[in-house]
Amino acid sequence: MLASTLMLIALLCAGVLIPVPYAELSPGPTVNTLGEHDGEPVLQIAGHKTYPTTGHLNMTTVRVTSADYRMNLVEAVYGWLAHDNKVVPHETLYPDGKTEEESTQENAEEFSQSQESAKVAALKELDIPVQSWVIVSTVVKGSPAEGRLHAGDVIKTVDGTAVKEPADVAELVTRHEPGEDVRFTIVPAKEQAAAEKEKRAPARTETVTVTTAASDDGGEKRAVVGISAGTDHTFPFTIDIKLADVGGPSAGLMFALGIYDKLTPGSLTGGRFVAGTGTIDDAGEVGPIGGVEMKTVGARAKGAEFFLTPADNCAAAAKDTPEGLTLVKVDTIEDALGALEDIRAGDTAGLPKCTSGG
Template identity: 60%
Template sequence: MPRRSATMLASTLLLIGLLCAALLLPVPYAQMGPGPTYNTLGTQNGKPVITVTGRQTYPTTGNLNMTTVEVSSADYRPNLLAALAGWFQSDTAIVPHSTLYPDNQTEQQAEQQNAEEFSASQDSAKAAALKQLGYKVGSEVVVAAVVENSPSVGKLHAGDVIRTVDGTAVTTPDQVGTLVRKKQPGQTVVFGITPKGTSTAKQVTVTTAKNPDTGKAFVGIQPGTEHTFPFQVDINLGDVGGPSAGLMFALGIVDKLTPTDLTGGKFVAGTGTIDDQGNVGPIGGISMKLIAARNAGAQYFFVPADNCAEAASSPPAGLKLIKETTLKGALDALSAIRSGATSTLPTCG
């Protein structure tokens, strides 16, 4: 073989090898897809998703389904070939890895954050629903999170209600930090708490440490607030995380506590965060949630207003997208759905 031909062949083979290697090298992306949906009016693992104790509840029909997204694990890195294939699949979203795991979060850290957000969304959903129905809702200071390797580890736990700090009653999270910072690092702080899930008050002593950022005393907790309710509302749904089920939980609670059958037997799904005043906020993964809802049989889908543009860009056939900004607006939309006046609904696009 002539030298020129041999050189060209070697170069071609090298280029092919480099291209193959490039296609098989991992890229910094993650994968999302439609996850399961859950009827907030139904049961999960043999238990009602929403249970109410201490107030009359009413029969419900139809569906008010919350939607989820399945995501790849924190250590998953697709190669370029797999990422390209995902980009061409309608039921797969390829996103930067940092979208799902910011700041190089581990999977355990992401799951912990999602669990905390899910718990907070349930609390806000209960508050919004009961306020909508005219019930009085209070609040209390709680341990929202405990910092790893801090003085509070093993002594205070997420969900503990903080009643006093060194004998001073506290009614806001800011008071807790102010009282702790009055100490010198190495001094003790006595917390009067009611541990999560109990009604028995106790005192817990924590020795402060020096905050590496400020030099002030700290104990390593993040104080927050949770609401108090006139009766017990429980949401029983494991293996789900994040804040995006708030709206659908609130609607499910209202449906259980009112004689009106909110759905009129229709299949409604949706998503959206909610605050304790009933304001609906945006979420991630809207396109995958629409697919999940339609696959489950939904006819209508509640979309947070800020997600409408993305949702309207590729809506699944047969799924009516309803724009929502408040819990009250969603309840009005359900009234229109069960009466058949769907032409009046505020839609996306």
């Protein structure tokens, strides 16, 4: 008996002291995009008529253990046994040894981009014009473009060819051989910012020549200059999204729907409690996210009746759907708006529901 007791104590101590390479996900907060958070409206629109809203269009989140947190064996076993938690390999959430600071920065950038895309998608659905242009999104340190091109520069042409989409930049650069020059016609970031602030067209452009280098990403060698291109927008009125301590791109769909609801008469939900998740791009396409099982649990715990689910997440979400929650499959913002029309009309029998097959 003494030997067994000592062995049990030793095993428990080992379980508490021995770190294991796992991280944990659990349901996070859910926030109504039509309501308030920390005492102020989540969506604040100025310069355009808005309308009263009712019901809920809740964005959902997942809590994750931090990059530098080292889970012990006891915590891992408890997480595996807990119904509402999920334990995954640490590298799944933090690949390549990513630090907590790096992860937070990346999540903040994705969250900011998701807000921009949500605004664009909602306004396009309402046929409200949005001005867009291609910009230098990032410049790789030590690359040929460093010091010559800067984040925020507007790319007008590459070698005299007009640029309309971010993909055009890479396509035009890779027409060259490594070591050849590429000519960029740009509006410098500072000039673009001043023009936007003063609500005028940019007054000047510059031509910048960058000598290409060979790619070193392990694939087929091609000419590169060391930038990534993105899209920036000017909106016809102000749309602010006030939500701190949230990161990642997965609230895009719900932000877009909240904006659409506030800019149109009546209520999208008919007063019902709808939650959801999903990335969104400028064209209104809805993309998959991580931790959908945690998000459905968190949504239902707050009272959600319907959950707008990206089509690619349907199979995972349907494996263990919380009782009383209907999973609605969506591929686009138009799908979501159509589903909401049926929900507020009470015609839910024909909703495109998620199944274990997708």
